[in-house]
Amino acid sequence: xxxxxxxxxxxxxxxxxxxxxxxxxxxxxxxxxxxxxxxxxxxxxxxxxxxxxxxxxxxxxxxxxxxxxxxxxxxxxxxxxxxxxxxxxxxxxxxxxxxxxxxxxxxxxxxxxxxxxxxxxxxxxxxxxxxxxxxxxxxxxxxxxxxxxxxxxxxxxxxxxxxxxxxxxxxxxxxxxxxxxxxxxxxxxxxxxxxxxxxxxxxxxxxxxxxxxxxxxxxxxxxxxxxxxxxxxxxxxxxxxxxxxxxxxxxxxxxxxxxxxxxxxxxxxxxxxxxxxxxxxxxxxxxxxxxxxxxxxxxxxxxxxxxxxxxxxxxxxxxxxxxxxxxxxxxxxxxxxxxxxxxxxxxxxxxxxxxxxxxxxxxxxxxxxxxxxxxxxxxxxxxxxxxxxxxxxxxxxxxx
Ligand code: C5P
Numbered sequence: 001x002x003x004x005x006x007x008x009x010x011x012x013x014x015x016x017x018x019x020x021x022x023x024x025x026x027x028x029x030x031x032x033x034x035x036x037x038x039x040x041x042x043x044x045x046x047x048x049x050x051x052x053x054x055x056x057x058x059x060x061x062x063x064x065x066x067x068x069x070x071x072x073x074x075x076x077x078x079x080x081x082x083x084x085x086x087x088x089x090x091x092x093x094x095x096x097x098x099x100x101x102x103x104x105x106x107x108x109x110x111x112x113x114x115x116x117x118x119x120x121x122x123x124x125x126x127x128x129x130x131x132x133x134x135x136x137x138x139x140x141x142x143x144x145x146x147x148x149x150x151x152x153x154x155x156x157x158x159x160x161x162x163x164x165x166x167x168x169x170x171x172x173x174x175x176x177x178x179x180x181x182x183x184x185x186x187x188x189x190x191x192x193x194x195x196x197x198x199x200x201x202x203x204x205x206x207x208x209x210x211x212x213x214x215x216x217x218x219x220x221x222x223x224x225x226x227x228x229x230x231x232x233x234x235x236x237x238x239x240x241x242x243x244x245x246x247x248x249x250x251x252x253x254x255x256x257x258x259x260x261x262x263x264x265x266x267x268x269x270x271x272x273x274x275x276x277x278x279x280x281x282x283x284x285x286x287x288x289x290x291x292x293x294x295x296x297x298x299x300x301x302x303x304x305x306x307x308x309x310x311x312x313x314x315x316x317x318x319x320x321x322x323x324x325x326x327x328x329x330x331x332x333x334x335x336x337x338x339x340x341x342x343x344x345x346x347x348x349x350x351x352x353x354x355x356x357x358x359x360x361x362x363x364x365x366x367x368x369x370x371x372x373x374x375x376x377x378x379x380x381x382x383x384x385x386x387x388x389x390x391x392x393x394x395x396x397x398x399x400x
Pocket of ligand 1: 254278279305306323
């Protein structure tokens with residue numbers, strides 16, 4: 001899967017840098033072109049001559065080479081099909097997470113438009129430190145992928161999570177990525193996804209909302225884009241960001257979401273309703289801030305339109321609709337009822353009973369139910385993986 005792939009291999013200063021030699025050799029053996037960039041300190045751990053020989057290219061470490069030649073980080077970043085940093089130290093991860101561009105490796109990382117893979121290696125406490133974990137989260141939020149370290153014996157003599165993934169594992173991860181990304185069954189398809197919460201204003205400073213983060217909807221959108229679809233997210237207010245190829249229509253209230261979804265709907269082949277739309281909104285939005293008066297206050301709420309159901313009633317032949325359900329009792333029956341009521345083809349039932357699943361978590365466990373009442377259940381997995389599994393179920397019902 002790596003034949004002809006152009007790979008930037010970033011090497012930072014960890015004792016595990018010796019494994020970069022094996023990684024470089026394996027990548028070249030798989031048919032990749034490899035350009036190594038080392039930090040200055042990494043050269044204390046492994047000589048550039050070794051990596052230059054294995055990659056058959058000079059190793060870059062500084063901005064300039066011999067005779068004043070410039071190692072152009074922008075060109076390097078644009079050249080690559082993938083950038084993998086292995087081993088990635090706590091220091092290099094931190095610099096990348098904060099765009100602190102004080103060496104060629106980070107400048108190239110910031111210039112790269114290709115997918116980026118980080119393979120951390122460090123002592124167990126450094127890895128577990130909230131600062132390192134926060135940096136990894138930040139890098140993931142940029143769309144970078146983390147190739148998790150293994151558990152085992154560490155250079156310090158301690159044992160725990162922090163061992164660089166084995167070169168074979170890193171190569172397998174990259175091959176798998178390229179295999180998935182070259183599979184594009186959604187080319188020519190338009191996908192609309194509603195995502196996030198809605199905000200229902202009471203007055204100019206207050207609103208009713210919920211805890212939805214939009215992570216599941218955005219993960220489904222990213223996956224659809226990878227599978228070749230033209231993707232629009234109609235999104236309530238969220239922190240999560242979408243890749244540049246995805247169109248995001250920002251809305252706040254349920255009425256605005258309906259309006260935007262209705263506009264995108266005519267062109268849509270597949271609509272996925274992941275948004276946690278507020279069931280009710282204030283009957284009146286006060287023009288001025290509501291004054292504090294008595295001990296209690298009543299606000300009249302009116303029902304919001306059900307976006308999935310409204311568009312479900314206008315569904316055209318060939319369109320595929322997928323909804324979500326979050327139930328606390330009679331989960332299956334309720335989800336099956338919604339599938340029919342909203343004229344959906346699939347409904348994804350969120351499990352509230354599993355620790356680590358649902359709102360705000362990076363992981364989820366779902367049951368996907370079709371119109372024949374067949375149920376596919378995932379494990380507790382990162383939302384990105386759940387998104388792939390949901391797409392597998394959708395692809396299975398797309399007419400040929
Ligand atoms: O009825 P309930 O809110 O449980 O249905 C959940 C499904 O319906 C989700 O797919 C959600 O995005 C969608 N929905 C909607 N508009 C609403 C309420 C729910 O599109 N007002």
